[in-house]
Amino acid sequence: MKTIRIALAGNPNVGKSTIFNALTGSRQHVGNWPGVTVEKKSGYARIGDHEIEIVDLPGTYSLTAYSVDEVVARDYIIEEKPDVVVHVVDATNFERNLYLTTQLMELGVPLVMALNMSDMAEKSGTVINRSSIKKYFEIPVVRTIGSKGEGLNELLRCAINESETSPHHEHAIGYGDAIESSISGIGTAISSDPALAARYPPRWLAIRLLEGDGNAKEKLRGSSAEHKVLSLLEQCDPDQVEAEMADRRYEVIAALLPQVCTTCVKEMSSSDIIDQVITNRYLGIPIFLALMWGAFQLTFAVATPFMTAIDELFAYCAAALAGSGAEPAWLMSLLGDGIIGGLGSVIIFLPNIFILLFLLSLLEDSGYLARAAFVMDRLMYAIGLPGKSFIPMLIGFGCNVPAIMATRTIEDKNDRLITILINPFMSCGARLPVFVLLAGAFFPANAGNVVFVLYVIGIVVAIASAWLFRKTILPGKPAPFLMEMPPYRLPTFFTSVRHMWDRGYMYIRKAGGIILAGALIVWFLATFPYGVEYGSAESYAGMLGHLLQPLVAPLGFDWKIAVALLFGFIAKEIVVGSLGALYGTGEDEGTLSAALLADPSFGAVTAFALMVFVLLYMPCVAAIAVIKKETGSWKWTIFSVGYGIAVAYILALVIVHAAPVLTGGI
Amino acid sequence: MTSTLKTTFAAVFGILYWLSGLTMILSALVPALAEPAGQFMIPADPAAGFVLCVVGTVFLFAYRRLTAGTAGGQAYLYVAMGLSLIFGIVALLSMLAVGADLILFGDGEPWDPAQVLIPMVWLALLPAIGLYAWGREFVGNITGT
Numbered sequence: 001m002k003t004i005r006i007a008l009a010g011n012p013n014v015g016k017s018t019i020f021n022a023l024t025g026s027r028q029h030v031g032n033w034p035g036v037t038v039e040k041k042s043g044y045a046r047i048g049d050h051e052i053e054i055v056d057l058p059g060t061y062s063l064t065a066y067s068v069d070e071v072v073a074r075d076y077i078i079e080e081k082p083d084v085v086v087h088v089v090d091a092t093n094f095e096r097n098l099y100l101t102t103q104l105m106e107l108g109v110p111l112v113m114a115l116n117m118s119d120m121a122e123k124s125g126t127v128i129n130r131s132s133i134k135k136y137f138e139i140p141v142v143r144t145i146g147s148k149g150e151g152l153n154e155l156l157r158c159a160i161n162e163s164e165t166s167p168h169h170e171h172a173i174g175y176g177d178a179i180e181s182s183i184s185g186i187g188t189a190i191s192s193d194p195a196l197a198a199r200y201p202p203r204w205l206a207i208r209l210l211e212g213d214g215n216a217k218e219k220l221r222g223s224s225a226e227h228k229v230l231s232l233l234e235q236c237d238p239d240q241v242e243a244e245m246a247d248r249r250y251e252v253i254a255a256l257l258p259q260v261c262t263t264c265v266k267e268m269s270s271s272d273i274i275d276q277v278i279t280n281r282y283l284g285i286p287i288f289l290a291l292m293w294g295a296f297q298l299t300f301a302v303a304t305p306f307m308t309a310i311d312e313l314f315a316y317c318a319a320a321l322a323g324s325g326a327e328p329a330w331l332m333s334l335l336g337d338g339i340i341g342g343l344g345s346v347i348i349f350l351p352n353i354f355i356l357l358f359l360l361s362l363l364e365d366s367g368y369l370a371r372a373a374f375v376m377d378r379l380m381y382a383i384g385l386p387g388k389s390f391i392p393m394l395i396g397f398g399c400n401v402p403a404i405m406a407t408r409t410i411e412d413k414n415d416r417l418i419t420i421l422i423n424p425f426m427s428c429g430a431r432l433p434v435f436v437l438l439a440g441a442f443f444p445a446n447a448g449n450v451v452f453v454l455y456v457i458g459i460v461v462a463i464a465s466a467w468l469f470r471k472t473i474l475p476g477k478p479a480p481f482l483m484e485m486p487p488y489r490l491p492t493f494f495t496s497v498r499h500m501w502d503r504g505y506m507y508i509r510k511a512g513g514i515i516l517a518g519a520l521i522v523w524f525l526a527t528f529p530y531g532v533e534y535g536s537a538e539s540y541a542g543m544l545g546h547l548l549q550p551l552v553a554p555l556g557f558d559w560k561i562a563v564a565l566l567f568g569f570i571a572k573e574i575v576v577g578s579l580g581a582l583y584g585t586g587e588d589e590g591t592l593s594a595a596l597l598a599d600p601s602f603g604a605v606t607a608f609a610l611m612v613f614v615l616l617y618m619p620c621v622a623a624i625a626v627i628k629k630e631t632g633s634w635k636w637t638i639f640s641v642g643y644g645i646a647v648a649y650i651l652a653l654v655i656v657h658a659a660p661v662l663t664g665g666i
Numbered sequence: 667m668t669s670t671l672k673t674t675f676a677a678v679f680g681i682l683y684w685l686s687g688l689t690m691i692l693s694a695l696v697p698a699l700a701e702p703a704g705q706f707m708i709p710a711d712p713a714a715g716f717v718l719c720v721v722g723t724v725f726l727f728a729y730r731r732l733t734a735g736t737a738g739g740q741a742y743l744y745v746a747m748g749l750s751l752i753f754g755i756v757a758l759l760s761m762l763a764v765g766a767d768l769i770l771f772g773d774g775e776p777w778d779p780a781q782v783l784i785p786m787v788w789l790a791l792l793p794a795i796g797l798y799a800w801g802r803e804f805v806g807n808i809t810g811t
Contacts, residue, residue, distance in 0.1 A: 273738075273741040273744065273745075274741070274748075276742075277738075277741055277742050277745040278745065283723065283727065286720045287720060287724070289716075289720075290716070290717040290720040290753070293713055294753055297756055298760060301759070301760035301761075301763045301764060302759055302763040304763055304764065305763055305771065308771040309770070312771065
């Protein structure tokens with residue numbers, strides 16, 4: 001029995017996993033690589049006297065390692081040296097797939113091309129000449145339909161045959177005299193270290209280094225050739241070289257394509273037609289802003305009757321409890337103020353969250369979110385972030401919890417970390433009640449404008465922070481935007497509802513639990529020592545407020561605000577309720593506004609400073625838990641909280657001291 | 667004939683959307699304009715006005731390309747009609763939600779169904795028909811039918 005290893009490589013969504021499952025059946029298992037979280041799958045198949053280990057690698061568009069996925073896929077091919085690499089190609093998108101083909105050819109690995117989804121390509125009129133591919137690319141090609149299992153046995157036989165054929169040579173693409181000279185010089189330097197040259201093909205490694213591949217530089221570390229290679233690299237501009245090399249590869253593809261694919265130039269599809277408009281350089285961003293306006297409009301407007309219904313339900317429960325006259329009083333307070341009040345403060349916002357998640361699912365399922373990221377890429381790149389970061393920032397306007405989770409789509413570690421760290425500055429829906437209360441009370445004529453300014457301040461602080469992080473603690477360049485534009489699809493209602501529920505249920509389960517627990521803590525602090533007035537200065541909450549007051553006194557905040565801000569650590573929704581309790585007005589907005597206006601220590605400047613502080617000072621407990629989970633680091637979690645508080649404090653301090661000067665003491 | 671109709675359609679709706687959008691923005695900026703605009707059911711809403719201007723711009727892009735005979739004119743028209751329909755639905759649902767809230771939970775405050783007839787809603791009616799008439803093949807390509 002002979003054993004060989006086959007790696008399935010290719011662009012994302014070309015049917016690798018379908019082929020893998022069809023080949024391995026139920027014998028597959030999922031394995032993790034040490035130090036990385038990205039999965040590769042391996043399974044076994046048997047054909048004749050060959051036992052074949054098949055490894056399904058993460059999808060990648062190129063072998064230049066930008067993302068964790070790409071590093072995993074590439075390193076497996078290079079370090080583990082499988083006997084054969086099966087390049088799974090989407091026949092319906094043949095041209096795009098050829099970029100990776102050229103890179104695999106450069107690597108000089110034994111290669112077989114699986115022309116997958118051939119039936120769909122043929123149906124659309126695409127004719128790919130397999131014998132021409134074999135002739136020009138010197139790669140065996142097998143027609144496969146993974147979903148039907150067609151061509152898979154032939155694929156395995158072909159792979160076995162290729163593994164037993166030797167030698168395999170690199171298929172060099174000419175990059176022009178200047179770059180070829182650099183490749184030659186660096187390749188010679190690499191060859192001076194026999195161990196390095198034996199491990200990595202010198203020409204391939206030289207090309208990766210010239211393209212500015214950081215992962216390739218790590219492979220060079222400790223080599224006797226390192227110094228010489230680095231000195232040669234200093235003479236080149238990696239961005240320019242990378243662009244020129246990509247151009248050359250595309251030129252080669254463009255030249256070969258008509259020889260191997262006679263009808264690959266397709267008529268424009270509806271998706272292409274829509275993209276002409278949606279990604280138009282002048283219309284792209286305005287259309288995006290308009291669609292976002294539509295999403296937020298629906299989120300808040302359609303949620304209104306549901307929120308009122310929930311509010312009425314909880315008010316009815318609280319009234320029924322209060323009217324029951326049951327004892328003991330502390331238990332009634334726990335049920336009424338603690339559980340019903342606490343649960344109500346969470347559930348009342350569920351309509352907003354579910355509607356926003358539903359609309360974002362619609363946008364995502366339709367294929368639009370990928371275009372939004374593309375449209376915003378130029379702007380995001382200028383602040384040091386990739387276009388993909390924009391999607392989580394957008395979701396942050398609804399709730400920071402799913403927004404931070406949405407950063408999983410960002411491949412680069414630093415890009416993702418920066419996006420997580422700035423996300424809490426995007427004003428989530430939970431902060432809106434605070435803004436509505438204070439702006440309505442202190443800026444009645446311009447309440448809407450004040451709230452708009454607060455959203456803008458959040459965005460500006462997020463952008464400035466991203467720039468600062470990029471320049472200091474998380475240096476580097478954002479990964480170039482490379483995202484497959486999925487075809488537009490009319491999303492089905494039930495699919496989007498399912499996606500909404502998947503995400504929304506997570507919010508209920510995790511955030512709901514945390515916020516409810518926080519509300520119970522508030523109740524405890526406001527109720528005890530037993531017998532004191534609920535939320536009074538004599539309660540633990542009051543004592544805590546007086547303890548904290550010196551910290552916030554420079555901002556013009558009194559002990560009540562200190563306590564409300566402390567409770568806002570749990571969830572921003574609690575800030576208004578806390579103020580209501582501490583001012584003895586309950587949660588009635590009108591009465592609370594009047595009490596705030598009557599408070600001599602509470603002026604318009606203090607109100608605005610407080611709104612800015614609430615906007616920036618820190619995410620809620622649920623968001624902190626998600627930051628910890630997603631970063632996997634207490635260090636970054638604590639940094640996020642500390643940085644937010646510092647920024648909020650500084651800005652509030654500036655407002656409190658600068659506003660009287662700017663307004664002449666008004 | 668169809669081409670002329672499409673070109674005229676794009677021009678008329680481009681202008682209508684722009685006029686309505688500008689009126690909504692100016693009504694918000696100049697309070698004196700709010701009352702006369704309100705008589706035409708055009709609310710003072712700068713954000714919604716901006717959205718109408720965006721849709722109007724896509725219609726005008728379609729008009730320019732259809733007139734010049736350059737590629738993509740129909741694409742702009744289809745997308746403009748699609749956007750028109752989307753925002754029409756958004757506005758209609760929003761207004762109905764406000765109505766539902768008032769009817770179900772309001773303190774006797776009346777709700778007039780005519781309030782639904784804001785420009786974003788009524789301007790979407792003809793583009794919806796246009797999308798149905800001209801864009802069936804185009805939409806079918808997206809839905810996979």
